[in-house]
Amino acid sequence: MKYLSEFRDYRSAKLLAKKINEITKHNWTIMEICGGQTHSILKYSIDELLPSKISLIHGPGCPVCVTPLEMIDKAIKIASRSDVIFTSFGDMLRVPGSELDLLSVKASGGDVRMVYSPLDAVKIAQANPDKKVVFFAVGFETTAPANGMAVLTARNLGLKNFSILCSHVLVPPAIEALMSGFNSNINGFLAAGHVCTVMGFDEYIPLSEKYKIPIVVTGFEPIDILQGIYKCIYLLESGEAIVDNQYSRVVKKEGNLEAKNIINTVFEITDRKWRGIGLIPKSGYKLKDEFSEFDAEKIFDLGDINVDEPEICIAGEVLQGLKIPLECPAFGKECTPENPLGAPMVSTEGACAAYFHYKKQKVN
Amino acid sequence: MDFQLSCPIPKSEYDKILIAHGGGGTLTHQLITKIFLNQFGNEYLNQLHDGAILEINKTRFAFTTDSYVVNPIFFSGGNIGELAVNGTINDLVCCGAKPLFISTGFIIEEGFEIEDLWKIVLSMKAAADKANVMIVTGDTKVVEKGKGDKIFINTSGIGIVYDGLNISPQNVKVGDVIILNGRIAEHGIAIMSEREGLEFETKIQSDTAALNSLVDEILKVTKNISVMRDPTRGGIASALNEIASSANVKIEIYEEEIPISEDVLGACEILGLDPLYIANEGKILLFVQESDAEKVLNVMRNHPLGKESKIIGKVLDKGSPLVTMKTLIGSTRIVDMISGEQLPRIC
Numbered sequence: 001m002k003y004l005s006e007f008r009d010y011r012s013a014k015l016l017a018k019k020i021n022e023i024t025k026h027n028w029t030i031m032e033i034c035g036g037q038t039h040s041i042l043k044y045s046i047d048e049l050l051p052s053k054i055s056l057i058h059g060p061g062c063p064v065c066v067t068p069l070e071m072i073d074k075a076i077k078i079a080s081r082s083d084v085i086f087t088s089f090g091d092m093l094r095v096p097g098s099e100l101d102l103l104s105v106k107a108s109g110g111d112v113r114m115v116y117s118p119l120d121a122v123k124i125a126q127a128n129p130d131k132k133v134v135f136f137a138v139g140f141e142t143t144a145p146a147n148g149m150a151v152l153t154a155r156n157l158g159l160k161n162f163s164i165l166c167s168h169v170l171v172p173p174a175i176e177a178l179m180s181g182f183n184s185n186i187n188g189f190l191a192a193g194h195v196c197t198v199m200g201f202d203e204y205i206p207l208s209e210k211y212k213i214p215i216v217v218t219g220f221e222p223i224d225i226l227q228g229i230y231k232c233i234y235l236l237e238s239g240e241a242i243v244d245n246q247y248s249r250v251v252k253k254e255g256n257l258e259a260k261n262i263i264n265t266v267f268e269i270t271d272r273k274w275r276g277i278g279l280i281p282k283s284g285y286k287l288k289d290e291f292s293e294f295d296a297e298k299i300f301d302l303g304d305i306n307v308d309e310p311e312i313c314i315a316g317e318v319l320q321g322l323k324i325p326l327e328c329p330a331f332g333k334e335c336t337p338e339n340p341l342g343a344p345m346v347s348t349e350g351a352c353a354a355y356f357h358y359k360k361q362k363v364n
Numbered sequence: 365m366d367f368q369l370s371c372p373i374p375k376s377e378y379d380k381i382l383i384a385h386g387g388g389g390t391l392t393h394q395l396i397t398k399i400f401l402n403q404f405g406n407e408y409l410n411q412l413h414d415g416a417i418l419e420i421n422k423t424r425f426a427f428t429t430d431s432y433v434v435n436p437i438f439f440s441g442g443n444i445g446e447l448a449v450n451g452t453i454n455d456l457v458c459c460g461a462k463p464l465f466i467s468t469g470f471i472i473e474e475g476f477e478i479e480d481l482w483k484i485v486l487s488m489k490a491a492a493d494k495a496n497v498m499i500v501t502g503d504t505k506v507v508e509k510g511k512g513d514k515i516f517i518n519t520s521g522i523g524i525v526y527d528g529l530n531i532s533p534q535n536v537k538v539g540d541v542i543i544l545n546g547r548i549a550e551h552g553i554a555i556m557s558e559r560e561g562l563e564f565e566t567k568i569q570s571d572t573a574a575l576n577s578l579v580d581e582i583l584k585v586t587k588n589i590s591v592m593r594d595p596t597r598g599g600i601a602s603a604l605n606e607i608a609s610s611a612n613v614k615i616e617i618y619e620e621e622i623p624i625s626e627d628v629l630g631a632c633e634i635l636g637l638d639p640l641y642i643a644n645e646g647k648i649l650l651f652v653q654e655s656d657a658e659k660v661l662n663v664m665r666n667h668p669l670g671k672e673s674k675i676i677g678k679v680l681d682k683g684s685p686l687v688t689m690k691t692l693i694g695s696t697r698i699v700d701m702i703s704g705e706q707l708p709r710i711c
Contacts, residue, residue, distance in 0.1 A: 004633065005692075010620075013693035045695035107380040116560060116635070222693045338390055348636070357700040 007221030008044075016226040017049040020233060028236050029055045029185050030229060031178070031321045033171055034192030035062030035349030036220050042354040044222040046229075054233065057321035058354075060174050061192050063139040064091050064347035065319060066274040070305045071167045072097035075136050076105055078165065078300050085111045085128060087121040088136040095346050098307045118143075118150035118164070125154065125162035134296045137164040142194045144168050144285055145259035148266035151287070151294045165296040166287055169272055171195050172203050173283035178320055179211040186321060188232040190218040190225070193247040198263075200255025204243045212241040219247040266291055275343055276316035315342030318351050325355040332356060388598030389641075389702035411532070412610065414455040414593065417525060424525035426461035428452060431518040437484070439558045441551075441569030444517055445484035447645060449491040449499075452521040453574040454594040458648070460531035461523030463495065463576055468502040469518035474509040484515070495574035497521070528587045535590035536611035541657045542677040543650045545578065545670040546571070547623045548600055552642035553631045562635075568627050573646030578669045585663050588653035595647055598702060601640035601687070603649055604677075605701040608685040615687045617677030617699065641702045651679065 006012070032038060038058045041047060047056055060066055076097050079086035086102070093102040093114060106112035111131075115121050118135050125133035137147040147164060154162040171192060178184055191204055196217045204215045214235035218228030228246040235242065245251055263285070272284025287295045313330055317323040325331050325344070335341040337353055344350030348357075384391045401409065408416040415428030432448040449466065456463040468488065472481070492499050525531075550571040557568060575594065582589070591611070595603035600622070608615045624639055632639045646669060652660050657675060664670030687699040 004629075008692040010692060010694045043697060044691050044693050045697045046693075048695045049693070103382050103384070104378065104380065107378075107382050116562070222691075338394070358697045 004221070007219070007223040009223060012223050013049065013226060016223065016230055020054070020226065020230050021051050023230075023237055024051045024053050024233055025237055027053045027055075028187045028233060029057055030188045030190060030232055031057045031059045031186045032190040032218070032225070033059040033061040033175070034190075034195070034220075035065065035347065035351070036194070037190060037192065037218065037225060038062070038351050039349050039354050040220050040222060040225055042358040045358070046222055046225055049226070050229065054229065056229075057186070057324065058318070058351040059178070059189075059321055060274065060277060060319040061140065061171065061195075062319075062344065062347050062349040062351070063143070063169065064095055065315070065343040065350045066169055066277065067092070067095065067138050067167050067343070068273045068275045069098055069307050070273070071138075071165070072101075073099075073305045073307060074297065074302050075165055076100050076102060077302055077305070078134050078296060079105045079110045079112050080108075081132075081300075083132055085113060085124055085131045085133045086136070087113050087115045087124060087133060089116075089138070090114045091347050091349075092136055092138060095343055096340060118147050119153060122150050122153050122157070122159070122162055125159050126157065129161060132161050132163070132299070135162075135164045137166045137168065140169055140171055140192065140195050141199045141263070142192075142197070144267060145198060145256070145262045148262040151266050151291055152262065154294060155291070160293075163294045163296040163299050164287070166267075166285065167272070168267065168285035169274060170269075170283050170285070172207060173280050174274070175204075175207055175215075177277070177280045177283070179207070179213070181320070186213065188214045188216070188236055190228045190232065191215050191243075193217060193219040193224070193251060196245075196247065196251045196255065198256050198259045200253050201243050201245060201251065202253060208241050208243050214241055215243045217243070217245040217247050217251050219250065274319070276319045278316075313341040315344050315352075318342075318344055325352040326359070328352070387702070388596075388602050392598075393701070412606070413532075414458040415461075415521075417459055417461075426456050426459035426523045426525055427520070428455040428459065429518065429520040430455060431516060433513070433516050434555060435513060436555075436558050437480070437514055439570055440554045440567050442572040442645075443484055443487055444515060445488040446491040447570075447572050448517040448519045449488050449495070449497075450572050450574045450645065451596065452519040453495050453497060453576055454596075454645075454648070456521050456523040457575050457579045458531070458592045458594050459523070459525065460529040460589075460592065461525045462580075463497045463521055463523040463574075465500045465522045466492065466497050467520045468499055470502070470504045471512055471516040471518075472504065472506050473512040473514050474506055476514055481515070484517075491574060495576050526583055526587075529583065529589070531589065531592060533591050533607050533610035536607065536613055536651050536679055537590060537653070538613070538679050538682055539654050540590055540651045540679040541654050541675045542604070542615070542617065542679070543652055543657065543660060543664070543673055544600065544623065544676045545575075545648050545664055546646075546672040547625050547628065548595075548644055548647060549624060549628045549632065549639035549642035551596075551645040552599070553628050553639075555643075556635070557631065562631070566627050568625075568631065571644055571646035573669055575646065575648050575669065578648070578664065578667045581663045581667050582650070582660055585659045586652065586656040588656045589650055590653075591649075591651040593649045595644050595649055597643050599639070599641040599643060600647070600649060601638070601699045602701060604687045604699065605685075607649075607651070608687050611679075612683060612685050613679050614681035614684065615677055616680050616690065616696075617687065618690045619692050620690075621674050621676045623672045623674055637706050640699060641706050654678075
């Protein structure tokens with residue numbers, strides 16, 4: 001397939017691996033931000049092709065994994081109402097809240113529907129005027145334009161029965177939080193290609209300068225990731241801390257201006273709690289006040305949902321790249337995709353699930 | 365910054381049936397072992413084969429049953445009726461049997477269009493005739509509106525096991541090659557695109573087909589087949605994992621050799637689905653002695669249902685069941701049993 005098979009090519013992979021080997025002189029730890037990249041790395045065993053001097057650690061860029069427990073509980077509370085059709089992307093449905101997940105709500109009779117686009121949820125609202133239709137708007141900057149578009153479309157259609165439960169998170173504040181932590185051992189980042197497709201990479205330049213780290217905007221196919229690693233190692237070995245763009249076939253420096261315009265119209269920056277990590281200032285989007293009629297948190301009386309997550313698994317450390325899933329005593333034993341203790345074991349993009357599916361023999 | 369290292373509360377067993385319990389993955393497996401085998405277990409059922417092989421008066425019969433609840437009932441490339449006939453034929457074929465007789469049970473929702481029923485029945489008749497099997501008994505139940513979803517069909521089937529053929533995972537040998545008769549994931553993607561209203565440039569069609577004539581041809585050139593399996597729900601990954609587990613062998617497959625159409629691959633990329641786990645309805649995996657592989661491939665490639673047949677893998681080792689895949693970039697990864705339904709991811 002054009003633009004796909006070239007990026008999964010055996011010869012290119014071998015060549016890149018050889019080049020990476022040749023230029024790597026020191027020990028380096030690189031974090032890929034995005035869960036999609038983590039998934040690719042494990043799915044194609046890219047780590048097997050790299051010299052032992054390079055450690056890949058996995059970042060917090062799995063939207064399912066970092067959506068806070070309270071938000072899942074709010075979703076469950078809304079979805080359980082008989083006057084609601086609750087819509088969501090597929091992989092949010094299995095994430096455990098403090099007691100249930102959305103699939104269990106569905107099994108108990110709740111009208112929970114999987115959609116492929118927030119605009120599908122708007123269509124459901126049009127078709128069901130007697131029901132309140134709520135879309136679970138999670139994700140990084142990548143999904144924000146489409147979710148914003150859904151709100152704008154609903155307003156243009158004059159819909160009074162559509163709202164979103166908004167839990168958007170942002171990448172640069174997460175990098176800032178990781179780097180300002182006293183125990184950061186990260187030497188370089190692979191930034192998330194799709195986030196940068198929307199946002200561009202201007203906002204990464206001050207981070208790179210402040211923390212003296214190279215940041216390489218990277219795609220998702222195995223060759224993309226190997227190229228991203230090559231560029232990052234090259235910068236590290238030559239002592240350069242700049243932002244480079246491996247994913248230039250998609251990402252422009254300024255991003256997608258139209259998409260950013262939608263985001264700026266509908267959302268504003270807010271503090272956001274990240275599951276397993278904690279509160280990160282100015283790390284999320286919320287709906288602007290002028291769109292509050294589409295804000296599910298304002299429409300439904302959700303009371304105070306405040307749940308503390310007990311310290312059982314090491315999801316927080318995994319999400320910050322402090323540990324890899326194989327270091328968790330519960331991995332593959334008490335904690336499996338059927339019985340996940342933490343969200344990274346639920347989502348296909350979660351680091352724990354990726355290790356479980358592609359690497360578990362290394363535990364045994 | 366104040367970091368709280370915490371995690372979600374544990375979630376263990378489900379106390380209600382979820383859709384994933386029917387997905388063909390780990391939850392289905394748990395349901396079968398913990399509930400059904402727990403009570404029904406016997407020497408036939410315990411083999412967890414596509415059907416049971418029963419010996420009556422020195423004749424070996426294969427007996428199988430399957431229920432069809434597909435939504436939508438009419439889809440690109442077929443409908444629920446021919447799926448029900450072909451599916452049961454294929455289960456018998458995978459027991460190494462020549463399919464002979466089929467039963468049909470209809471559960472129909474009040475208000476269902478007679479015209480739609482007629483269309484379904486016509487295609488069942490055509491599918492049965494084409495495969496040379498007879499529909500010999502049946503049952504009809506009608507449920508109140510809202511108590512079913514249009515129509516559900518159960519089919520059971522009986523066939524006679526071919527002489528000299530002994531199909532069982534226990535017979536899988538190190539060195540057996542794994543042959544697949546064509547492109548994967550077409551049925552699942554056809555259904556999904558129809559159900560979700562997804563449109564692609566070309567229409568992806570279900571591959572529903574009865575495999576008995578293909579297997580007839582194969583059996584003319586070899587009896588050295590240890591296992592045949594139609595990789596339906598759960599796709600080729602689940603089928604291979606089941607075989608690896610019951611045969612206690614290590615299997616390696618080659619990503620580059622697995623036939624898949626560009627349209628299906630594109631759809632999977634868009635939706636974030638792994639085609640290895642997506643349903644097929646006209647595909648068969650054959651574990652064949654390596655020395656017979658060439659002649660098997662020859663007859664398969666001369667049959668309309670096997671034109672793109674390929675060797676997609678090999679049995680590497682006895683002990684510790686595992687399926688691995690040589691990836692396109694030359695590395696090796698595990699192909700796991702899926703835990704539930706594949707859910708399209710967020711981004």
